Amino acid sequence: MIHRPTVVEVDHAALAHNVEALRAVSGGAALCAVVKADGYGHGMVEVARTALDAGASWLAVATVEEAQRLRAAGIDAPTLLLSEPPADEAAAVVDAGVRPAVYTSRFGAALDAAAKRAQTRVAVHLKADTGMHRVGVPPDRWDELLDAVAGWGSLDVEALWTHLARADEPDADTTPQQLAAFEDFTAAARDRGVAAPLRHAANSAATLVWPDARLDLVRTGIAMYGLSPSPEVDAADHGLRPALTLRTRVSFSKRIEAGASVSYGHRWSAPSDGWLATLPIGYADGVPRLLSNRGEVLIGGGRRPIAGSVCMDQILVWCGDDEVAIGDEAVLLGAQGPDRIRVEDWAAHAETITYEIVTNLADRRVPRRHVGTG
Numbered sequence: 001m002i003h004r005p006t007v008v009e010v011d012h013a014a015l016a017h018n019v020e021a022l023r024a025v026s027g028g029a030a031l032c033a034v035v036k037a038d039g040y041g042h043g044m045v046e047v048a049r050t051a052l053d054a055g056a057s058w059l060a061v062a063t064v065e066e067a068q069r070l071r072a073a074g075i076d077a078p079t080l081l082l083s084e085p086p087a088d089e090a091a092a093v094v095d096a097g098v099r100p101a102v103y104t105s106r107f108g109a110a111l112d113a114a115a116k117r118a119q120t121r122v123a124v125h126l127k128a129d130t131g132m133h134r135v136g137v138p139p140d141r142w143d144e145l146l147d148a149v150a151g152w153g154s155l156d157v158e159a160l161w162t163h164l165a166r167a168d169e170p171d172a173d174t175t176p177q178q179l180a181a182f183e184d185f186t187a188a189a190r191d192r193g194v195a196a197p198l199r200h201a202a203n204s205a206a207t208l209v210w211p212d213a214r215l216d217l218v219r220t221g222i223a224m225y226g227l228s229p230s231p232e233v234d235a236a237d238h239g240l241r242p243a244l245t246l247r248t249r250v251s252f253s254k255r256i257e258a259g260a261s262v263s264y265g266h267r268w269s270a271p272s273d274g275w276l277a278t279l280p281i282g283y284a285d286g287v288p289r290l291l292s293n294r295g296e297v298l299i300g301g302g303r304r305p306i307a308g309s310v311c312m313d314q315i316l317v318w319c320g321d322d323e324v325a326i327g328d329e330a331v332l333l334g335a336q337g338p339d340r341i342r343v344e345d346w347a348a349h350a351e352t353i354t355y356e357i358v359t360n361l362a363d364r365r366v367p368r369r370h371v372g373t374g
């Protein structure tokens, strides 16, 4: 039973369009739909189904739990686990039938033992650190890890891969440097007799602006949702369409007098007599508090400023001379008539990236509605 009018709407026609557009740009590379963090706040299982229908052939997740949720929903497409879990989770990895990143001999050995116990084989993706310095085997341990592979009788190396630190900066020279280091890793693997059918390096930004990174498979997250990896790599410039709309309805409205101060701290005062709307959504729903006195909302076809502090469950919106009534639709993200508020706008106001905005719209509080499916 849903009592609040606040809802995230996910447009699956936009998701499918974006998958097709990304496939077109990446040539022959396989498309791996990154659905971690509940599909970047869009709903992991629903996004996975649409992406696979639209031409993705792989999925990627951050945790074993996410992979288990996909399997429980009956989705058995090849699924990449982007980081090693603790070694004592190896049996769960085997059980979920995921293809994990491997970059330590400790985890590789634990996984091999778990695969043997389960009398099965596990495909692994050997991850090299080529300059991001987050996870991945560092260059001084490449040979040690590659030598260990020969002892793992129940593992198959399916891919060599790496991750780029600055692919969202079209001029960063670290990207060619990382790709060159990845060639070195590939050569080291060949020298040690480790053959892998696949190589991959590209996230969304690299898929869009670094052709040399596309290789055999691209791991696209943010662009599939129609959102920009950075201000310099704008999703709209690449024909991608945002899939998410966040809307609610006016829960209260009234006229206030010129000079009246509103919300916690009285940090905003009315410039004239006029209408003030209350919306039942706040920072506990994922509206950044940095939108206080900065953000805008679409009501009645117009852009209206957020007045004063964003509260936990509510915000106030200045509508000036335009009368607003309880029940009027308010769009916080997405289009109302010809106008649109972008996730990118919020990210700029909140001094963050699109990724953080949408992953904070988790459905723990705001229900999701899926439209445009099938």
Ligand SMILES: *Cc1c(COP(=O)(O)O)cnc(C)c1O
Binding pocket: 034, 036, 082, 163, 202, 203, 204, 205, 219, 220, 221, 222, 223, 229
């Ligand atoms: C999250 C993630 C991706 C997807 O990145 P986007 O910028 O959203 O496309 C790809 N690869 C790795 C290793 C990741 O952690």
